Amino acid sequence: MTTARKTTTVFLTLLCGLLLTIAGLTNRWPTWTWPTLAVLLLVVPAAAFRIASLRRGSIPVSFEEQLTAPPVERTEHHVSHVALPSLWDDYRFVFSATVRWHLIKSPETMPVLNPAGLAVEAVLSRARSITEKREPTQASLIQHELSGALSRMSPEPTGHLQAMAENINLSLPQQDQERLERLAEVRKEGAVWEHQRKYEQSKRQYLGEDVLKDTGSAVVWWLAKNEEHVERTVADLPLLAQLTSAANDTDIPERLQNLLSEPPSESAMPENAEVEPEPKSQARTAEDHLSGFFDSMGFTEGDIRRGMLAKQISNIITKQNQHETAEGLLRRFDPPTASTQNDPEGPTSDDDATDETSTSART
Missing domain, CATH: 3.30.479.30 (Band 7 domain)
Incomplete structure (x- = not known):
């Protein structure tokens, strides 16, 4: 009998004894029955162990347990x-x-x-x-x-x-993972830079070999971008000729050099633009410098302050014996009108001009 069977037999014997005791107390069995029950509870398990040992023969218990126990195998x-x-x-x-x-x-x-x-x-x-x-x-x-x-x-x-x-x-490993992330970031940045470089190369090639190949190509390209402003393209011919020559590192063709000295034609100017007197030479005159000064001050064409300030400056340089320049300033910025010519009592002094300028500025 194996250890498991012995444990089960003892447990059942105790359980039967407990049940018989409860039944005897409940039914008030006679006193002589208690020794009989005790003998039976001892004899029955002993007989069961004896019968099991006779059936088992001479086989050791430990060996039998090894045969009957399930094998434990790690998988x-x-x-x-x-x-x-x-x-x-x-x-x-x-x-x-x-x-x-x-x-x-x-x-x-x-x-x-x-x-x-x-x-x-x-x-x-x-x-x-x-x-x-x-x-x-x-x-x-x-x-x-x-x-x-x-x-x-x-x-x-x-x-x-x-x-x-x-x-x-x-x-x-963590270090290899971080290293791969840095390499990936460098590759991405390199790819972006390479695309930018190729884009710049393509743009330079397009401008140098196509657009600015000669003045004619530049004019056609500029006209395509400003197809609704033909007059503007004509006015920009000198600039396009200079730009093409600079891009190809060559001199301006002789047939185009006369464009650099010609003033812009009236057809290329806006309809409401004021036609200025044509300069006698390519050098900027006092009138041109003073006009640029007025433009930087915000005194645009038609502003009454241009004429007032020009008159004051003309009075000052007249005292320096620069009569021709003073007259040129007056002709450019304060030409006489019909009402002024007929009114001999118009403001002539420097103080009057200063008062008028101050009043106009406050206004």
């Missing part, structure tokens, strides 16, 4: 932080998983071996054949690929067992 093993190669040198994946196996042959016909070692070797070999062909930048994707490839029981090379893996985790 899984956990591996962690195993370095697997990648497609790039000096970059390694970190592999962790739970390896499971199933023996193909029965233990009686199998030689002495370590099934855990065979199963782990088979799983790592299958995982290595995949990772060594993958880039380290795809660790998360390769982890799912390994989960599918190692999820099936496959026989290992010796043929003693089949192995698989689950709970797979694949990653990169």
Whole structure:
């Protein structure tokens, strides 16, 4: 009788004794029945043990327990932080998983071996054949690929067992991961810079070899951009000729040099633009300088303050014996009108002009 059976027999004997005691107290059995029950509770278990020992024979109890006890066999093993190669040198994946196996042959016909070692070797070999062909930048994707490839029981090379893996985790060391992120950022910046460089090269080539190849090409390009302003294109011919010559590092053709000295034609000017006296030479005159000064002050054409200030300046330079320049300023900025010519009592002194300028400025 095994230990388990002995324990069960003792437990049932005690339970029967307890039930009989409760029944005797409840029914008020006679006193002579209690010794009888005690004898029965002792004799019955002893007889059961005797009969079991006779049936068992001379086999030791410990050996019988070994035969009847279910065999305990380990069928899984956990591996962690195993370095697997990648497609790039000096970059390694970190592999962790739970390896499971199933023996193909029965233990009686199998030689002495370590099934855990065979199963782990088979799983790592299958995982290595995949990772060594993958880039380290795809660790998360390769982890799912390994989960599918190692999820099936496959026989290992010796043929003693089949192995698989689950709970797979694949990653990169933290330093390698940060290094790859920096490299990726540099590649992205380099790609952007390369596109910008090619764009600038293409633009320079387009302007140098097509647009500014000669003055004619520049005029056609400018006219295409300002097709509704032909007069403006004609007025910009001198500028286009200079720009084309500068771009090709050549002199302006002789046939176009006369454009540099010609004033803009009246047709190229706006309809309401004021026609200024044509300068006698290309050099800027006092009238031109004073006009630029008024423009920078915000005194545009038609502003009465231009004439008032020009008259004051004319009076000042007249005292310096610059009569011709003073007259030119008056003709340019304060030409006499019919009402002024007929009114001999108009303001002539510097004080009057100053009063008028101050009044106009306050207004």
